[in-house]
Amino acid sequence: MDAQTASTSASGKNSLTIALLGYRSNPYSGGQGVYLKHLSKALVDLGHQVDVISGEPYPNLDPRVRLVKLPGLNLFDHAKPSHALAQGKWRDPINVVEWLSFLSGGFPEPLTFGHRLTRYFKRQRPSYDIVHDNQSLCTGLLGLHRRGYAVTSTIHHPITFDRDIALANTKDWGLRLLIKRWHGFLGMQTRVAQLLPYITTVSQNSKRDIGTAFGIPAKRITVVLNGIDTEIFRPLPDIAREPFHLITTASADQPLKGTQHLIPAVAQLVKSYPNLKLTFIGAPKSGGVTERQIQHHGLTDRIEFHHGISFEAIVQLYARASVAVVPSEYEGFGFPAGEAMACEVPLVSTDGGALPEVVGDAGIVVPAKNSEALAKAIGYLFDDAEARTRLSQAGRSRIVTEFSWQRAAREFVQHYRQVIRHES
Numbered sequence: 001m002d003a004q005t006a007s008t009s010a011s012g013k014n015s016l017t018i019a020l021l022g023y024r025s026n027p028y029s030g031g032q033g034v035y036l037k038h039l040s041k042a043l044v045d046l047g048h049q050v051d052v053i054s055g056e057p058y059p060n061l062d063p064r065v066r067l068v069k070l071p072g073l074n075l076f077d078h079a080k081p082s083h084a085l086a087q088g089k090w091r092d093p094i095n096v097v098e099w100l101s102f103l104s105g106g107f108p109e110p111l112t113f114g115h116r117l118t119r120y121f122k123r124q125r126p127s128y129d130i131v132h133d134n135q136s137l138c139t140g141l142l143g144l145h146r147r148g149y150a151v152t153s154t155i156h157h158p159i160t161f162d163r164d165i166a167l168a169n170t171k172d173w174g175l176r177l178l179i180k181r182w183h184g185f186l187g188m189q190t191r192v193a194q195l196l197p198y199i200t201t202v203s204q205n206s207k208r209d210i211g212t213a214f215g216i217p218a219k220r221i222t223v224v225l226n227g228i229d230t231e232i233f234r235p236l237p238d239i240a241r242e243p244f245h246l247i248t249t250a251s252a253d254q255p256l257k258g259t260q261h262l263i264p265a266v267a268q269l270v271k272s273y274p275n276l277k278l279t280f281i282g283a284p285k286s287g288g289v290t291e292r293q294i295q296h297h298g299l300t301d302r303i304e305f306h307h308g309i310s311f312e313a314i315v316q317l318y319a320r321a322s323v324a325v326v327p328s329e330y331e332g333f334g335f336p337a338g339e340a341m342a343c344e345v346p347l348v349s350t351d352g353g354a355l356p357e358v359v360g361d362a363g364i365v366v367p368a369k370n371s372e373a374l375a376k377a378i379g380y381l382f383d384d385a386e387a388r389t390r391l392s393q394a395g396r397s398r399i400v401t402e403f404s405w406q407r408a409a410r411e412f413v414q415h416y417r418q419v420i421r422h423e424s
Helices: 003-010 032-045 093-103 109-124 139-146 160-168 173-195 204-214 259-270 289-296 311-320 335-342 355-359 371-383 385-402 405-423
Strands: 017-022 049-054 066-069 130-134 151-154 199-201 221-223 245-249 277-281 303-306 323-326 347-350 364-366
Touching (some): 017 032, 032 405, 130 405, 139 151, 151 405, 199 204, 259 371, 277 311, 323 335, 335 347, 335 385, 347 355, 355 364, 364 371
Parallel strands (some): 017 130, 130 151, 245 323
16 A cells, blocks of 8 residues: 555544654653653554654654664764774765764754655655654655655754854854854755645744744644653652752753853852752763853852663652752753653743743743843742742642643644645
8 A cells, every 4th residue: 555545544544553753862861752752652542553763862662662763873972983884884875974974063863864764665665644753854754745645744943043042152163163064954954844734843932933944834833732741750759859959951061951041040049058059960061161161150069960861860850859940042842841840849940932831820930041030030939938839839730731742642643634634
């Protein structure tokens, strides 16, 4: 049965065969692996058949979800990237393109994943009712669409914002050239986004920004809010919260995540709260901006980093903290905010991007890029036990009520069926 026949028959049956795509699906850092894990599970819970087609690193998936591996060179995790074409890997031209782009400062994974995806579909001819891309926005999607597959893509937020914020925080001309080179894949993503007929995103804010950044009419973009796994991210009442203990989840050296505003706020707070401690879920680059900033403010002994740990270990860290903070300049959704709220940690968040849509009135929202505002809000919660209790309970209630993966999966199934009908 060809792809077009599969799509036609699918509109009249209850169960769908779904391919979820991820060019990079790290299960512990970044949102892409988390997104694929929970959405695929929620879809199979509804009775659908789901394959996840992913490049390295691979996600952790429910046993009912089949993982189709499209291995690349995984150069960002390779011990010796310059030797990555050994053992005959140079014979594959896709590997050569990935290697050369990486060595010249580029980020080739969305592009090369698309080429491997096209090769896989040509060789295997798999039958899917819907192909759902997770922000690779690779040219291979257009090829699948031309071959008769129903295709949709989720854009969590336009990566143009990451690039522009990084450039705004960098004065060195050499680093600016590297930032522009690394984001060279945006040309491809912009073209593909403009040509794909169906796009989803995770917040109203991202819908507006995607429309502006990629020149896409709003009517082509459907919003499906993310879910938060409230069975994993939950309060642990047997673990005592530690006074004056902050926690944050951030890729510490990405200006987008706002660490450069949080560290000065912590330095200011230490003057009034000498027992303050900050836990980072994430790790800074050795000798990077964050590490230098911490040393400059004399905060090395007050900050601990945890990287590559399990979800259960993350939940235990949340259970020890008295206040969570999300200092981001921009978020397309804001998993760290939702996960902290689900763990009943009172939250201070900026108004960057879609964060106010997640936090609502169940946390304190302050202006982005404002260390003074962060310090004032955190100090307020340190001093007011009643406010901490009220916000911790309100946060958990909001996430449980409005941000479930079951709701997200049901809305996606409605979207899939609409795409399949229109493509039939």
